[in-house]
Amino acid sequence: MGKEALRTVAKIDLETPAAEQACLHNRWHPDSPSTSLTDLRQIKNDDSADDMKNVDLTKVHYLTGPFDIETAEPGDVLLVEIQDVQPFQDQPWGFTGVFDKNNGGGFLDEIYPKAAKAIWDFEGIFCSSRHIPGVRFAGLIHPGILGCAPSPEVLAEWNRREGELISANTLDRVVALPPLPQNVHAGTASDDIKEKVGKEGARTIPGRPEHGGNCDIKNLSRGSKVFLPVHVKGAKFSVGDLHFSQGDGEISFCGAIEMAGVITIKFTVMKEGMKQLGMKSPIYIPGPVEPQFGPGRHIYFEGFSVDHNGKQHYMDATVAYRETSLRCIEYLRRYGYDDYQSYLLLSCAPVQGHLAGVVDIPNACTTMGLPMDIFDFDISPHKSAEKRDMGSCAFTSDH
Amino acid sequence: MGKEALRTVAKIDLETPAAEQACLHNRWHPDSPSTSLTDLRQIKNDDSADDMKNVDLTKVHYLTGPFDIETAEPGDVLLVEIQDVQPFQDQPWGFTGVFDKNNGGGFLDEIYPKAAKAIWDFEGIFCSSRHIPGVRFAGLIHPGILGCAPSPEVLAEWNRREGELISANTLDRVVALPPLPQNVHAGTASDDIKEKVGKEGARTIPGRPEHGGNCDIKNLSRGSKVFLPVHVKGAKFSVGDLHFSQGDGEISFCGAIEMAGVITIKFTVMKEGMKQLGMKSPIYIPGPVEPQFGPGRHIYFEGFSVDHNGKQHYMDATVAYRETSLRCIEYLRRYGYDDYQSYLLLSCAPVQGHLAGVVDIPNACTTMGLPMDIFDFDISPHKSAEKRDMGSCAFTSDH
Amino acid sequence: MGKEALRTVAKIDLETPAAEQACLHNRWHPDSPSTSLTDLRQIKNDDSADDMKNVDLTKVHYLTGPFDIETAEPGDVLLVEIQDVQPFQDQPWGFTGVFDKNNGGGFLDEIYPKAAKAIWDFEGIFCSSRHIPGVRFAGLIHPGILGCAPSPEVLAEWNRREGELISANTLDRVVALPPLPQNVHAGTASDDIKEKVGKEGARTIPGRPEHGGNCDIKNLSRGSKVFLPVHVKGAKFSVGDLHFSQGDGEISFCGAIEMAGVITIKFTVMKEGMKQLGMKSPIYIPGPVEPQFGPGRHIYFEGFSVDHNGKQHYMDATVAYRETSLRCIEYLRRYGYDDYQSYLLLSCAPVQGHLAGVVDIPNACTTMGLPMDIFDFDISPHKSAEKRDMGSCAFTSDH
Amino acid sequence: MGKEALRTVAKIDLETPAAEQACLHNRWHPDSPSTSLTDLRQIKNDDSADDMKNVDLTKVHYLTGPFDIETAEPGDVLLVEIQDVQPFQDQPWGFTGVFDKNNGGGFLDEIYPKAAKAIWDFEGIFCSSRHIPGVRFAGLIHPGILGCAPSPEVLAEWNRREGELISANTLDRVVALPPLPQNVHAGTASDDIKEKVGKEGARTIPGRPEHGGNCDIKNLSRGSKVFLPVHVKGAKFSVGDLHFSQGDGEISFCGAIEMAGVITIKFTVMKEGMKQLGMKSPIYIPGPVEPQFGPGRHIYFEGFSVDHNGKQHYMDATVAYRETSLRCIEYLRRYGYDDYQSYLLLSCAPVQGHLAGVVDIPNACTTMGLPMDIFDFDISPHKSAEKRDMGSCAFTSDH
Ligand SMILES: [Zn+2]
Ligand SMILES: [Zn+2]
Ligand SMILES: [Zn+2]
Ligand SMILES: [Zn+2]
Ligand SMILES: [Zn+2]
Numbered sequence A, B, C, D: 001m002g003k004e005a006l007r008t009v010a011k012i013d014l015e016t017p018a019a020e021q022a023c024l025h026n027r028w029h030p031d032s033p034s035t036s037l038t039d040l041r042q043i044k045n046d047d048s049a050d051d052m053k054n055v056d057l058t059k060v061h062y063l064t065g066p067f068d069i070e071t072a073e074p075g076d077v078l079l080v081e082i083q084d085v086q087p088f089q090d091q092p093w094g095f096t097g098v099f100d101k102n103n104g105g106g107f108l109d110e111i112y113p114k115a116a117k118a119i120w121d122f123e124g125i126f127c128s129s130r131h132i133p134g135v136r137f138a139g140l141i142h143p144g145i146l147g148c149a150p151s152p153e154v155l156a157e158w159n160r161r162e163g164e165l166i167s168a169n170t171l172d173r174v175v176a177l178p179p180l181p182q183n184v185h186a187g188t189a190s191d192d193i194k195e196k197v198g199k200e201g202a203r204t205i206p207g208r209p210e211h212g213g214n215c216d217i218k219n220l221s222r223g224s225k226v227f228l229p230v231h232v233k234g235a236k237f238s239v240g241d242l243h244f245s246q247g248d249g250e251i252s253f254c255g256a257i258e259m260a261g262v263i264t265i266k267f268t269v270m271k272e273g274m275k276q277l278g279m280k281s282p283i284y285i286p287g288p289v290e291p292q293f294g295p296g297r298h299i300y301f302e303g304f305s306v307d308h309n310g311k312q313h314y315m316d317a318t319v320a321y322r323e324t325s326l327r328c329i330e331y332l333r334r335y336g337y338d339d340y341q342s343y344l345l346l347s348c349a350p351v352q353g354h355l356a357g358v359v360d361i362p363n364a365c366t367t368m369g370l371p372m373d374i375f376d377f378d379i380s381p382h383k384s385a386e387k388r389d390m391g392s393c394a395f396t397s398d399h
């Protein structure tokens, strides 16, 4: 090799509706015929969050694939090496969004229910946003979604257990997304298959233990090696949801810097790898080129499983991380940032979210490390702060 | 300074029962008179876990303090710089334990209900264990507990909300620990005060948002700066629970390498710091000398909020991290480690526990990064494994 | 910005001889009119080093530029931010060469006098070579050459001092390269100017303190900020010599992985910056995304200023580093590598070359850190080694 | 082990003259009978550099050892693992000195000929100096000297080649130090042996390729593994010259932060290791706990082999590094530091000295990376600087 340009196996035309492109799909199903990227075009590079508010979540995520990997069979492990990820050269921008509480919501939607948006401009490996001034950082670029197709048995199990959660739900919110024929896209599938995929196919929003999927792991970046369980002949590997950067948790839901781009992948099949590795869920080894700030260049915020209403939860790391995020948002107010700006920022900047203590009843403790060096001014706690005019992120027109 | 040895303000005599020592206490209370360390002597450096099984949890944790910090007043922030932490030179060992499910339990007690123990020998900055062969690593030495005393109002709030959790509990397990007169130790307190502390004083097991306490953050190591809210005049700062090393989550409960040692601290008071920093919970900046393995020298395991019984939970990061831990334990079986050995190891080795995605309903996704370089053999997934005789950790005599 | 593709200011056509392209030049001169890249086409992607042996060094380096920077004046500092460097997508390969001792030579040419070559194939951020098996690493991609044009006074000083060195030379080797009309390329310059540039223009092979130039600093990679002295109106900035990777010292002379590619740069002018910074030579701040292996994943070799003939030199760090390199080459023999393979490898892999002690008369001590993780087998000294068949790098046909 | 305190094999009494202590020696000789530390007591913790000026260099360095290592024989490799290094608890201070040009000198003595001194106070892992305000950093603690005794043949070779350098010397300075009977200290040696050691014994000031010795490698810190050639039966290992911190180059000669302390070492013998490793000089693997600032938190200065008198040297990395050091000193003037303060600082702070390019005739290029985070104010070049009153380092009374 080497003397020729890299071979591109699937090209997405961003001017053509996703539903008309053969190499895209937006459901997990063993019968999906073949080869996507997040439908960027629902979101515009402008200063209004109307598009965020009215986004059609039945369509996302469009994935590229599935790709048939020769020799791969159920029980094997597909070793996926991410050799590079790049934004399209002619589209050097991405976005981070907060969905409206009534259309998708997010981790902090009880407190921040409105839709909001930030556009990020890419300058080489860096990004900055006119909607969040004072910040610039190198991307930790990665795909949010990677995985092989479920077998019929695995798919049935997903539908069973998520169906049970939906049935038992007493919360005043959507807790899971069942199969949905509306807006199914299954590449070149025949109408029969398409109908079946619509009825049975798993939504691509959640990650799932059996195959990974939308796990949104920020460190699955350049140079990472991912070991994926194979459930069907040919593996039927799919990838999508490219992120220029993301923080641990991707808290605003549409929280990464979503972008259109190219991913370069190398595949290796480990025969009978699942058994050899005792593997039930994907494992991975990060690449060597993550941005490195030094441990002492982070401010860490602590949160516990006592919610902002003063209610004590039992060992709930989700509550703890929500509180941790709020502590960080509160801190950033001292520099003039609006809470929505900070909410967007913590979703997409390379913040480190850690499980600190999960055993000291009744309080789980989590931490969030905010890298100081993404700011162009000093945010050290022992330096006095001065509020600046930080402008605003994009809101809806009826805001 | 500089020409003299460092001044030691509180010395603990490990041969004298903790309850007879003035500079120790084991409850959080504004009236506690004065100055501890985890009662190491409940646990012996031997090869039986009988002591783990029968540990008296009403006694822990003994803390050193409280120390009065001149000029500190409610609303201030106490900046605590951890200049060094060292094990006692003549006690170069520590332990990691799993409590019996019926006496304390731990993160995985439904699966691993028995008491178990590993003794760790210190060799300079490194530790190794006769109970978990093949492993050796540099400690990320830190105090598990740091905090200032609660005000009467804060203490009342703690007792209210934890009391409510206990009242509402429908789980078949202890969910929180109310005040308990038994085994109260309050330093030099008069009998009146001691009785009051017994009745009202908060147990030191959980961390709490208002002051930190037992947050068990592994990176609060040498060189860290911690910013603590002050609630009472003089701050009444306490510290204890020294750990030679700990993994994110400290999953086996008594999961760090508990040790007896010395901590060197520098205090600074930030007047009205809570308001200036918009601070409700402690924040900290790690020190510069953490062990660094390189990102590509970790194997990361993924877990989701589907439990090992196949039940789907809604966005539960605690469930996800439990599953993540199990995936790692399962992986280590390929080298011959017993599950209890791995459970102990993941509790105390510097594993990285991350919140990856907390928004993709219904699945929270967490990850655990296991550093390969703590093993003296190659644990890469793409290398074939051979099972070795890995001996055993310590169990109870009736095991 | 952001909505459009990045603007490319100078495009090099690799099919047209460099000497016919207007935006290229290969001499430093204040009168050079305008805008290159190392003439890659002298070297072919094949398995013979005949091209290395017969390379025409009067032609190199072709630089892109000079670019006029508005507002820049003598005494200012040009802040150059390297936002990205990428190989051309359709040319995913580069080369490392050893010149023949009689035509350029290199750091170790007394011991390794022959020409040799290795071709490197790029796979995303990684590279590997059919000429040096067992090795694969992420590039630390950077320009070898960056600088602003010299003023007539600075140029005269260069010619004076290098002329004096040449005049005083008693060594049996070329010690410096005087101006040379042959093969001058000065972009769109008129014949008069071209002749002047030929007679006076400084060769682009050495770096020089007043402006930087060919400093070949491996860490001047993505995200770096370089502060360059400005000597002429408009700065006349040039850049070239793009490297996919290089080791400290670039010991084989043509030692980096030379490639054809694109560099994205942002300019800022600091008025009167030289005085403000007390600056005589460039300074720089590295970017945050260097490959990070962890300190404990390097084997460091030591060398002293006693040469391989047993002669004691006085505090000579150059001799020490030559010995250090030899120690590393000798070590790699245990795995079956030929010395020329190792010579090429140490030139281009991210080895860390340090000045350790430069004061303990008579011995300077330097070290070279070889990252273990660029090898696909374990090269730890405490593991026994087995020699493999490592093939061969490319040699000349008369080899 | 583990249950007992670490065994100390050699204790130095700092109140007794070194020459009266049996476990000390200050010459390398195969006949030295047995077991030191730099004679700290020549230097006082005061504000005068008179002691620096009048230091007796015939006495240094006192080494601890030699230790006989069972089973070690010529041709073996002694693997020395540095498990910990600590300053004496009751001596939490050290010093950095510049020698007078006429009594030892240093790397920059042509420009800075006076004696000077800075005292450093230790606060846990950090140090700061009343003589260089505004600076505080974590130590990269290590022994400057490590090595096994030379065989008679190796010793003879040292004396031959260093003798030849002295004979051929035309420089107006001392270029090497021959054996010297004056102030020989050889532990418990008999008078005969002592005389022989005096006549033949190699001075301990330079490192040497055959055994390492005073290589002053700053990264030989906690957790490092050093592989040392063995030349005599029993290895006769010695160690000394403990440094709290040092910069690459240790430029002021007495440039590290010299301290009195304890080192904990583990020995392993690799039989016939020299042949197996193809080893002529020591190699080492650093430990995992070095202070880590992140690459982007360093300012790098460039220097070339053109000296400050404008003379062009041929590929001289020593000249280049001297110039690099000067560029950094010049930069620090903008904050009010006196050149001697900076000279001392660059000697002992963890600066990174790199060989950048050693092939681009006639200019060698070296770099020095100054970590920004050792300063308590912002030293970024793009921030404007304000001169402060930085006090003074210690000078001699006749200054
Ligand atoms: Zn996603
Ligand atoms: Zn996404
Ligand atoms: Zn704890
Ligand atoms: Zn603990
Ligand atoms: Zn170059």
Ligand SMILES: [Zn+2]
Residues within 6 Å of the ligand: C144, C241, C242, C243, C254, C255, C256, C258
């Ligand atoms: Zn080059």
Ligand SMILES: [Zn+2]
Residues within 6 Å of the ligand: D144, D145, D214, D215, D216, D241
């Ligand atoms: Zn030394």
Ligand SMILES: [Zn+2]
Residues within 6 Å of the ligand: D144, D241, D242, D243, D254, D255, D256, D258
């Ligand atoms: Zn020293």
